[in-house]
Amino acid sequence: MTKPDHARVLDAAAAELRSAYTLIADPDCDPVTAMPHLRRAWQTVAWLSREQLPPDDAGEDLSSWLSAEHLPLIPDKERQRVHRTLVAVCRHPRDPEPWGETEPPPTIPSTPALVSHLRTLGRLVEALRLQQLGRPPKAQLAMRWGLRTAAWVGGVTAFILLALRPWQAEDVGSWRGAYYPTEKFEGRPDVRRDVDVDFDWEKDPPTDSIPSDRFGARWDTCLVIDEEVDAAFQVVSDDGARIILDGKIIVDNWEKHRPTAKGKRIPLSAGVHHLRIEYFEFKYDASIHVTASFDEDEPPSPIPSRILEFPGMEFPDDANPCEGKR
Numbered sequence: 001m002t003k004p005d006h007a008r009v010l011d012a013a014a015a016e017l018r019s020a021y022t023l024i025a026d027p028d029c030d031p032v033t034a035m036p037h038l039r040r041a042w043q044t045v046a047w048l049s050r051e052q053l054p055p056d057d058a059g060e061d062l063s064s065w066l067s068a069e070h071l072p073l074i075p076d077k078e079r080q081r082v083h084r085t086l087v088a089v090c091r092h093p094r095d096p097e098p099w100g101e102t103e104p105p106p107t108i109p110s111t112p113a114l115v116s117h118l119r120t121l122g123r124l125v126e127a128l129r130l131q132q133l134g135r136p137p138k139a140q141l142a143m144r145w146g147l148r149t150a151a152w153v154g155g156v157t158a159f160i161l162l163a164l165r166p167w168q169a170e171d172v173g174s175w176r177g178a179y180y181p182t183e184k185f186e187g188r189p190d191v192r193r194d195v196d197v198d199f200d201w202e203k204d205p206p207t208d209s210i211p212s213d214r215f216g217a218r219w220d221t222c223l224v225i226d227e228e229v230d231a232a233f234q235v236v237s238d239d240g241a242r243i244i245l246d247g248k249i250i251v252d253n254w255e256k257h258r259p260t261a262k263g264k265r266i267p268l269s270a271g272v273h274h275l276r277i278e279y280f281e282f283k284y285d286a287s288i289h290v291t292a293s294f295d296e297d298e299p300p301s302p303i304p305s306r307i308l309e310f311p312g313m314e315f316p317d318d319a320n321p322c323e324g325k326r
Contacts, residue, residue: 006048006132013044013125017118018291019299022236022261024114031108035092038114041121042086048128058087066124073127074120085109085117115259119200174308176321179206180216183280191313194219196302197277197290206286213283222309222322223273225294234263234300237279237288244276247320256282263300272309274322 020037023029046054046065055064062083063071074082088109109117173193181187190207197219205212223245225231233251235241238259243251245266253262279288291300294307311321 009044009048010125010129010132013041013048013128015299015301016041016044017122017125018289018301021115021118021259021289022234022291022300024111024118024259031111031114032092034114035089035108038089038117038121039092041125042089045121045124045128049124056090058083058090062086070124070127073124078120081113082117082120085113111258119202122200174305174310175219175221176311176313178218178220179210180218181210183214183216183282185216185218185278185317189218193310193313195305197288198302199289200287201281202285202287204286212286213281215281217279217281217288218317219277219279219290220311220321221275222311222325223275223303224307224309224325225268225270225273227270229268229294230265230296231268232263232265232293232296232300234261234291235277235288236261236291238285239280239282241277241279241288241290243290244278246273254278254280259287268294272322272325274311274320275308 016037020034020041023034023037024031042065043054046052049065049067049070059065062074062079065086066074071079088107092108108114173195175194175197176191177194177197178185178189178191180189190209192207199206201212203212206215206217233243233245235243235251235253236259237253239256240254241251241262242249242254243264250266251262251264253260277288277290290303292303293300309322309325311325315321
């Protein structure tokens with residue numbers, strides 16, 4: 001058997017995490033539908049960590065799934081909780097038969113617990129990706145503790161945080177992100193280029209000068225479509241979000257809520273379209289993930305940069321920055 005490519009396995013892990021997150025966050029979906037995706041995400045993480053196929057069950061602890069090199073990436077106090085959820089994931093039937101006389105599956109953890117579990121898995125996948133780029137887990141842990149220590153030194157903290165935010169670089173990304181100090185897009189925004197609308201800030205602020213609660217954000221890009229297509233757009237957010245295409249709201253989830261998914265499929269004509277995402281955070285955790293599908297056989301995924309064009313840094317809020325593009 002040919003050894004799988006690490007980059008391809010990492011992509012597969014990220015895809016499984018997106019699918020699981022979408023199903024768990026959607027109030028119309030039973031969280032049990034996310035179990036197969038969670039299991040496959042763990043299988044990819046285990047293969048990348050231990051360079052071998054994962055066990056059939058959850059084992060006695062996480063050491064059955066993670067190598068001694070990667071296990072410290074999960075804090076000691078969190079390991080039992082993470083393992084309990086993994087037990088439920090592994091015990092759930094892969095292909096349950098509703099008509100069969102089998103034992104009922106284990107109780108599925110609550111939605112907040114599953115979202116927390118997904119964040120842990122996401123951090124593991126990101127750590128494995130960074131390792132492929134030459135940053136070993138020990139160095140990542142050292143950086144983590146270094147950041148905590150530097151939190152007591154204001155100037156050093158700001159420098160380190162900015163150094164670790166490549167998505168804020170002025171010459172990177174197809175999205176123009178504007179971050180406002182209020183939920184109603186009032187005040188002077190922090191403006192930067194973003195690679196994607198895919199953020200999980202938890203309780204942290206989106207930028208150094210924006211509060212962690214009660215802020216607003218607006219992203220603009222130009223969507224370039226070569227031929228007419230049926231497109232599906234989806235946003236998973238905590239709190240409110242909406243997707244606006246050519247000045248019309250196509251997905252509206254503009255209210256306070258826990259992570260919730262909402263989407264819509266629409267016909268999309270060939271040409272350049274102004275795509276805007278608006279978001280507000282009320283309090284506690286903050287996150288937003290925007291995906292789309294331009295093929296009915298493909299699930300929603302981050303919009304590829306090859307069909308996006310940066311709209312520019314400065315333009316009026318009511319203007320169409322994509323006019324005259326291409």
